[in-house]
Amino acid sequence: MKLAVVAGTPGSGKTSVLMHTVRDLKKGGHSPALIKIDCMWTEDDARFRRLEVPVTVGLSKDMCPDHFAIYNVDEMLSWAEEKGADVAIAETAGLCLRCAPYPDQCLAVCVIDVTAGPNSPLKVGPLLTTADVAVMTKGDLVSQAEREVFRERILEVNSSCRIVEANGLTGKGAAELAEIIAGWPEISGEMVLRHNPPLAICTLCTGELRVSKNHHRGVLRHLDGFTEYTGE
Amino acid sequence: MKELTLTIRGGVDKDGRPDHIKEIEIHSGEIVAIVGPTGSGKSSLIADIEQFAQGDTPSGRRILIDGREPDLQMRSDPRKKLVAQVSQNMHFLADMSVEEFLRMHAKSRGKDPALAGRVIELANTLTGEPVRPDYPLTILSGGQSRALMTADIAVISDSPIVLIDEIENAGIKKQEALHLLAGEGKIVVVVTHDPMLALMSSRRLVMKNGGMTKVISTTAEEHRVFKDIERVDSWLTGLRETIRQGEVVA
Numbered sequence A: 001m002k003l004a005v006v007a008g009t010p011g012s013g014k015t016s017v018l019m020h021t022v023r024d025l026k027k028g029g030h031s032p033a034l035i036k037i038d039c040m041w042t043e044d045d046a047r048f049r050r051l052e053v054p055v056t057v058g059l060s061k062d063m064c065p066d067h068f069a070i071y072n073v074d075e076m077l078s079w080a081e082e083k084g085a086d087v088a089i090a091e092t093a094g095l096c097l098r099c100a101p102y103p104d105q106c107l108a109v110c111v112i113d114v115t116a117g118p119n120s121p122l123k124v125g126p127l128l129t130t131a132d133v134a135v136m137t138k139g140d141l142v143s144q145a146e147r148e149v150f151r152e153r154i155l156e157v158n159s160s161c162r163i164v165e166a167n168g169l170t171g172k173g174a175a176e177l178a179e180i181i182a183g184w185p186e187i188s189g190e191m192v193l194r195h196n197p198p199l200a201i202c203t204l205c206t207g208e209l210r211v212s213k214n215h216h217r218g219v220l221r222h223l224d225g226f227t228e229y230t231g232e
Numbered sequence B: 001m002k003e004l005t006l007t008i009r010g011g012v013d014k015d016g017r018p019d020h021i022k023e024i025e026i027h028s029g030e031i032v033a034i035v036g037p038t039g040s041g042k043s044s045l046i047a048d049i050e051q052f053a054q055g056d057t058p059s060g061r062r063i064l065i066d067g068r069e070p071d072l073q074m075r076s077d078p079r080k081k082l083v084a085q086v087s088q089n090m091h092f093l094a095d096m097s098v099e100e101f102l103r104m105h106a107k108s109r110g111k112d113p114a115l116a117g118r119v120i121e122l123a124n125t126l127t128g129e130p131v132r133p134d135y136p137l138t139i140l141s142g143g144q145s146r147a148l149m150t151a152d153i154a155v156i157s158d159s160p161i162v163l164i165d166e167i168e169n170a171g172i173k174k175q176e177a178l179h180l181l182a183g184e185g186k187i188v189v190v191v192t193h194d195p196m197l198a199l200m201s202s203r204r205l206v207m208k209n210g211g212m213t214k215v216i217s218t219t220a221e222e223h224r225v226f227k228d229i230e231r232v233d234s235w236l237t238g239l240r241e242t243i244r245q246g247e248v249v250a
C-alpha cells in the first residue's frame, strides 16, 4: 500500500486536482481509494464518488482535523486494504497551519493557490516546508512572471520539494502528480511524524510522534465517528 | 540565440475528431499567427505549447523541440525555460511594488535583478501613462500590465519561444510590442483577431471547434494588403493618440 497525504489551505484546489489525478492513476492500472478528512461537513466525497473508486469521510468535529488525520492513518490504511486498493489518498481539511499531518513514509503533497500571492509560501509553514511535492494551482489567473516568482518563493522555504504546476479545471499537471504517486515506495513498518505538532492537550501535543492509535491516550475519535477514552 | 524547431503534433478537436493538420514545424526567426472564431481553441493551443503537452491535455496534442520530447526541467525550471508567454487575462495579484516584483522575477530566471529598471523604461515606451518603480503592482491598468509583461519578456525572460495571446486588445502599441517580443531569431506564435498582425506573420494556423484545420502561407497579394493596413493603422494610431491626449482632430 502506498499513502499520499494531500494537504493545503481550504479552497486551494485539492479536490479538483485529485479528480484528474485519480483518473490518471486508474488509467495507469492502479486502484486508488480516497479519504476526505474535514471538520464539520464536506461534499468532496460526492465529487470523489463520481470517479467510481472507494471513498470515505472522517469528520473530526470539535477536534483539530490534522491531529485527527494523524492518529487515524492506520485505520485509513486498513480500510483502503479492505477495499482492495493499492494507493490510499487522504485529502485533509488544512485549517490549522501549525501542524502538518505527514507521516514520514507517505508522499506529502501540499496544494497551494498562486492567487494567494507570492508571500503565501512563507506563511503556510510546516504544511509546505515538510512536503515532498508542492502543487501550484490557479496559475491560469496570473501572469507567467507571477507564477515564476511564486515558484521561487516555494523553493526558498523548501528547496528540495518537487513543484508541479497544475490546473484544477483543465487537469494540467495531474498526470505528473499521478506519476509521482505511482513511483512512491510502499509503506512498511511503523511511521513517525515529520514535524512536531504544536503544544496543546493530547498525546500528540505532548510530543508523541508515533502514528499508531496504540500510543495515544485521552479522548480519541475513530474514522467512523466512534469516540473512546483510553488512559488512567 | 540558439536555433531550434518547434513541432506541434496533431491531437483531437472538441468532438474528439482528429486535427486536420497532423503536424506543423516552426523554426527560429518565424512568426506564426493563430486565427479562428471566439472559442475555437486558440488559447488552448497556446496552452498546449506552453506546457509542452505530451498527450496529457484535452486536445491530446504533443509538442516536440528539435524533434524530441523536451525533458522535464525544460518544462518547469524558469532558468531553463524555453517559453515566454503573454497571456490573455493579465492582472497582477502580488502585493508588492513593480520594482520589487521585477527584481524577484529576474532572480527566478537566474538574471541580474538590476534589469528591473530597464524593463520599466521599455514598458513606458509602449504605454500611455508611465509605470513607476514604486507603484504597487496591483494598481496597474490592463494596458500597463501587458506593457510591463511585454518588456519583461524582452529583457528578463528572453526565451527562444514567445507565445502571445491577443496583444491587440491591450491598448498598447501592438506592432512595436510584437517587434520587441520577436527580438532576434525567436519563434513567435501569436493568437490574433487583428488583420495586420495576422498578415505580418509568414503563416497562419486556422482553428475551428478546438481543432487545427489548416495552415495558410501569407501570399504576395496579402503582403501588399499588409502594407495598406500598415498605413491605415498608423493613421488610426495617430488619431487615437490625438483623442487620448484630449486634443481635437484637425
Ligand SMILES: Nc1nc2c(ncn2[C@@H]2O[C@H](COP(=O)(O)OP(=O)(O)OP(=O)(O)O)[C@@H](O)[C@H]2O)c(=O)[nH]1
Pocket: A008, A009, A010, A011, A012, A013, A014, A015, A016, A017, A044, A093, A137, A138, A139, A140, A141, A166, A167, A168, A169
Ligand atoms: N481558475 C482556477 N480555478 C480553480 C483551479 N483549481 C481549482 N479551482 C477552483 O477553486 C475552487 C475550490 O476548488 P476545490 O478543488 O474544491 O478546493 P479544495 O482545496 O478541495 O477545497 P476544500 O476541500 O473545501 O478545502 C473551485 O471553485 C474550483 O473550480 C485552477 O487551477 N484554476
Ligand SMILES: Nc1ncnc2c1ncn2[C@@H]1O[C@H](COP(=O)(O)OP(=O)(O)OP(=O)(O)O)[C@@H](O)[C@H]1O
Pocket: B012, B013, B014, B015, B036, B037, B038, B039, B040, B041, B042, B043, B044, B045, B058, B059, B088, B209, B210, B211
Ligand atoms: N481540442 C480541444 N479539445 C477539447 N476542448 C477544447 C479543445 N480546444 C478548445 N477546447 C475548449 O474550448 C473552450 C474555448 O477554447 P479557447 O479559450 O482556447 O478559445 P479561443 O479561441 O482562445 O477563444 P477567444 O477568441 O474567445 O479567446 C475552452 O473551454 C477549451 O477548454
Ligand SMILES: [Mg+2]
Pocket: A014, A015, A016, A044, A091
Ligand atoms: Mg476539497
Ligand SMILES: [Mg+2]
Pocket: B042, B043, B044, B088, B165
Ligand atoms: Mg483565447
Ligand SMILES: [Zn+2]
Pocket: A064, A065, A066, A067, A096, A098, A099
Ligand atoms: Zn493542529
